[in-house]
Amino acid sequence: MDNATFGSHAFSIKGSILYAIAASILYWIAIGIYRVYLHPLSKFPGPKLAALTFWYEFYHEIYPHRLRYMWKIEELHKQYGPIVRINPIHLHIHDHAYFEKIYASGSHKRDRCRWFMHAGGKTMAGKYSSMLETMDHDLHKARRNAAAPFFSKRRVHAITPLIEDKVRRLLARLEDTDGRIVDLNNVFAALGMDVVTEYCFAECTNSLDSTEYGKTWLDIFHNATPIRSLGRQFPTLINTILDLPPRFVEKLHPSAAGMASMNTFNENMKATIEKIMRYEDDGKRQTVFHEIREAEKLSDKDKEPWRVSSEASVLLGAGTETTSRTLAVTTFYLLQNEQCRMKLIEELRAAMTRDGGVSLPQLESLPYLSACVNEGLRLAHGISSRQPRIATEADLQYKQWTIPRGTPIMQSIYLLHMDPIVFPDPFSFRPERWIEDKGLTKYLFSFGKGNMSCLGMNLATAELFICVALLFRTMELQIVDTVEERDVLTTRDAFIGQSDPSSQGINARIIRAVSD
Numbered sequence: 001m002d003n004a005t006f007g008s009h010a011f012s013i014k015g016s017i018l019y020a021i022a023a024s025i026l027y028w029i030a031i032g033i034y035r036v037y038l039h040p041l042s043k044f045p046g047p048k049l050a051a052l053t054f055w056y057e058f059y060h061e062i063y064p065h066r067l068r069y070m071w072k073i074e075e076l077h078k079q080y081g082p083i084v085r086i087n088p089i090h091l092h093i094h095d096h097a098y099f100e101k102i103y104a105s106g107s108h109k110r111d112r113c114r115w116f117m118h119a120g121g122k123t124m125a126g127k128y129s130s131m132l133e134t135m136d137h138d139l140h141k142a143r144r145n146a147a148a149p150f151f152s153k154r155r156v157h158a159i160t161p162l163i164e165d166k167v168r169r170l171l172a173r174l175e176d177t178d179g180r181i182v183d184l185n186n187v188f189a190a191l192g193m194d195v196v197t198e199y200c201f202a203e204c205t206n207s208l209d210s211t212e213y214g215k216t217w218l219d220i221f222h223n224a225t226p227i228r229s230l231g232r233q234f235p236t237l238i239n240t241i242l243d244l245p246p247r248f249v250e251k252l253h254p255s256a257a258g259m260a261s262m263n264t265f266n267e268n269m270k271a272t273i274e275k276i277m278r279y280e281d282d283g284k285r286q287t288v289f290h291e292i293r294e295a296e297k298l299s300d301k302d303k304e305p306w307r308v309s310s311e312a313s314v315l316l317g318a319g320t321e322t323t324s325r326t327l328a329v330t331t332f333y334l335l336q337n338e339q340c341r342m343k344l345i346e347e348l349r350a351a352m353t354r355d356g357g358v359s360l361p362q363l364e365s366l367p368y369l370s371a372c373v374n375e376g377l378r379l380a381h382g383i384s385s386r387q388p389r390i391a392t393e394a395d396l397q398y399k400q401w402t403i404p405r406g407t408p409i410m411q412s413i414y415l416l417h418m419d420p421i422v423f424p425d426p427f428s429f430r431p432e433r434w435i436e437d438k439g440l441t442k443y444l445f446s447f448g449k450g451n452m453s454c455l456g457m458n459l460a461t462a463e464l465f466i467c468v469a470l471l472f473r474t475m476e477l478q479i480v481d482t483v484e485e486r487d488v489l490t491t492r493d494a495f496i497g498q499s500d501p502s503s504q505g506i507n508a509r510i511i512r513a514v515s516d
């Protein structure tokens with residue numbers, strides 16, 4: 001190669017790089033101008049920087065702040081009003097009266113948001129979409145309806161002996177602790193896991209017999225969920241990592257390890273599901289997989305074991321963390337509030353003996369117990385995060401704003417539950433508020449609303465009522481080594497609400513079993 005040819009090659013490589021950089025800068029300038037001035041959402045209030053780039057959210061959600069965007073959104077609402085553009089594609093609303101319009105039911109079509117759920121990724125429910133990760137309204141409906149009869153009120157009432165049996169097992173374990181300290185998060189996670197796995201899969205994990213209770217699964221879940229916000233910003237990176245062999249992924253980061261463990265769980269469930277789908281099981285115990293198998297309107301593809309296994313991990317995840325956190329938070333506040341606890345115990349003593357003997361509907365009719373359950377649900381938040389929905393067939397009207405169809409709009413359950421206008425003194429545990437104002441229950445959004453709300457609501461409610469009633473009717477406990485700000489309050493929003501990373505758990509010591 002002579003010098004002249006080499007020189008022109010060097011020039012053309014350098015030139016091409018410069019062209020590429022210039023083209024990319026122009027491209028991003030054009031995108032920026034479009035997003036801020038020409039985009040259909042450009043007329044909505046909010047910071048220009050949030051409209052311009054997803055890095056605004058990154059700053060509050062990933063680095064340097066961690067899982068704190070929800071609190072920034074709260075500030076933005078104070079500054080800009082009840083509707084705010086919080087990133088280039090999302091509108092966030094803060095208005096109790098508009099919740100059911102966004103989370104509509106019946107024939108109103110609402111999709112989930114692919115960007116937000118990091119759909120098709122592996123960030124939550126394994127490789128394939130469960131109903132919780134299904135974006136399309138109609139497909140979601142088919143998947144959800146296939147499992148829904150299994151969680152009806154009637155079916156859940158029929159299994160109250162199973163739930164009561166698990167709660168009694170828990171109480172027996174606690175009685176046996178000999179004054180040792182237990183982390184209530186782990187204890188109640190074991191209850192949630194044993195109920196869900198025995199009822200839904202007919203294969204109990206027997207976590208209530210484990211020395212660590214439900215700690216292992218809870219840690220996996222807590223480690224796995226924060227990766228969702230990273231998955232939104234960098235889907236390809238996260239998908240690539242999670243395609244690597246699980247053993248390798250486990251070494252990378254606790255979050256990735258958590259996801260890898262969930263995927264392994266799915267793989268294991270697949271074997272059980274395969275047998276059921278091929279009618280090769282003994283058919284003695286009905287599971288949610290039998291229900292899905294018989295669903296006439298569900299396609300054969302959606303009955304493939306690999307797809308159904310993703311429903312299994314969502315049921316276990318959704319059914320364990322949320323229920324255990326609600327029970328732990330409710331127990332914490334009741335143990336910290338002598339007056340509330342005494343009122344509850346008095347009501348329980350009048351209604352039931354130490355051995356129980358009351359039905360679930362009877363428990364649900366106890367006013368103070370119901371108020372305590374509601375107040376616990378409010379302060380535990382369950383799924384704290386914003387949950388985008390997309391109205392695909394019609395524009396929506398919010399006050400003077402016309403929201404174009406196809407726009408992801410959302411509210412955050414945490415912000416609604418902590419709004420002092422609806423819940424004065426929102427950080428206080430005050431069950432009385434539910435008795436003083438019966439209409440308040442319409443503002444309890446813990447289970448979401450509409451076509452994509454919590455499928456396990458009846459099961460969760462049954463667990464909460466039975467467990468709180470039996471625990472406080474039969475046991476005396478005391479909170480120890482627990483700091484409300486660090487261990488109880490929700491200070492990070494990782495889809496589910498989480499407390500401070502330095503949290504030592506919600507710890508209690510069992511004082512004694514109550515004699516009648």
Ligand code: HEM
Nearest residue numbers: 131132318319322323382383387447448452454455456460
């Ligand atoms: C206190 C306990 C619980 C709370 C606060 C809770 C809360 C929620 C919320 C807010 C959603 C809606 C998510 C969205 O809008 O996309 C949801 C969905 C879901 N939950 Fe729960 N949940 C609880 C317990 C359970 C239990 C015990 C199960 C079943 C074993 C369960 C199964 C599900 C499923 C399958 C979905 C997805 C529904 C769908 O996509 O149609 N949950 N949960």
